[in-house]
Amino acid sequence: MNRSSYQNPLIERYSSKEMSYVFSSDKKFTTWRRLWIALAEAQKELGLPITDQQIQELKANQNNINYDVAIERERETRHDVMSHVYAYGQQCPKAKGIIHLGATSAFVGDNTDIIVMREALEIIKAKMISLFNVLAKFCHQYKSLPTLGFTHFQPAQLTTLGKRGTLWLHDLLMDYENLEYQIRRMKLRGVKGTTGTQASFYSLFNNNDDKVEELERKLANKMGFEETFPVTGQTYSRKLDFEVLSILSGIAQSLHKMTNDIRLLQSLKELEEPFEKNQIGSSAMAYKRNPMRSERIASLARYIVSTSQNAAMTASTQWLERTLDDSANRRIIIPESFLAADAILNIAINVCDGLVVYDKMIERHIELELPFMATENILMEAVKGGGDRQELHEKIRLHSMESGKKVKIEGMENDLLERIAEDKDFNLTRQQLNQLMDAKNYIGRAPQQVTKFLDDYIYPILKANKDLIDIEVDLRV
Secondary structure, three states: OOOOOOOOHHHHHHOOHHHHHHOOHHHHHHHHHHHHHHHHHHHHHOOOOOOHHHHHHHHHOOOOOOHHHHHHHHHHHOOHHHHHHHHHHHHOOOOHHHOOOOOOHHHHHHHHHHHHHHHHHHHHHHHHHHHHHHHHHHHHHOOOOEEEEEEOOEEEEEEEHHHHHHHHHHHHHHHHHHHHHHHHOOOEOOOOOOOOOOHHHHHHOOOOHHHHHHHHHHHHHHOOOOOEOOOOOOOOOOHHHHHHHHHHHHHHHHHHHHHHHHHHHHHOOOEEOOOOOOOOOOOOOOOOOOOHHHHHHHHHHHHHHHHHHHHHHHHHOOOOOOOHHHHHHHHHHHHHHHHHHHHHHHHHHHHHHOOEEOHHHHHHHHHHHHHHHOHHHHHHHHHHOOOOHHHHHHHHHHHHHHHHHHHHOOOOOOOHHHHHHHOOOOOOOHHHHHHOOOHHHHOOOHHHHHHHHHHHHHHHHHHHOHHHOOOOOOOOO
16 A cells, blocks of 8 residues: 555545456556457458458457556557557557547547446446345334334334334335336446447448447447447436436435434444444544444435535536536546445444444333323323313323323423322323333334335345345454
């Protein structure tokens, strides 16, 4: 590692080796060479004077990138593609004249970007499947555990911990559906020429429309694609970049929301992300157990959300058939968005697989609030016993206010039930009131909702992608 110059923390600290490789120089330039080989093969199959010997020479050197020659050549030409055409030609003297035949720089640049993005989306998909798996287990395990619901971060009607988990999982399901759709609709740029008219290829094949169209189909199939863009300028529409990065932005939004919830619940001591034996929470406060992994997800997620807006600006400011002010920008935002998305999914799998639930603390918080939430049920029971609803409603309102003061101002226990039991107008014993305090009476259909959601939506995805479950995640920091 070169410690005298800036190193990207996404690679050093956060992202996986497989995602880092997808955006590596080796991946990029070997894919360029695969495209040149596929182009030459397709051109030969359609009658151009290219020999098997030339193609074999190209294949023999596909992965043997002579970087030193390419780098030196680019210093002279200031053109990365032609420098690599030159370097490849140095290794393949017999095939030198047919490398990049009829193509423009975007042939290797844009097609490679699409190939790489599709492979990166597949990695993201695999990570999402593993996250679904651990979250589904959490939701199922705690589907019936009552917990305080919160609106405006104020105590509200009860829900269950598993039901809350389905809210996180449902957001991610929406992202997953968009991801699947995007992977299916990815098209190769194909062979379009300098302004998208295919003029050079049209000339190579003596103005034969069928052969040019067949060239496009053959190249796509050789590179593993069913379709190419029907029309382009010199480059494919930069709206594709925005669409792809929007998928990553959606995942980032979902994980940011989820980890915000985890951080709030950890502050309430109801839930806690994994905390390892020798982990240090604070350099000054030794007792602290900070939710640092959830915070890291939130931190990286904001970056991902912001880069999708960058892609939107690039797509909207392209000129006519192309302009080069997209190039340097895209070299940064596309790889880094994927590296960051890969990182937050890795961390999320780790966090959700090791969440610690403090059910006694959850019960304690319910006990403080449930008497207030049960007032409607208490009122109904009192009315059944012959009480006047209007009078009792006013009385229970006043008792609630007084009990609330005890809790908030004096720090005392919630004495609402004692007040009601002592009020003869309610005609309810403490035993009757206690029976109304079973938290499971106030969770509605939350357990059934969890079961149905998992059965109908999540388990079918896990079954269809069982080979992608249980990816091993190794967090370096």
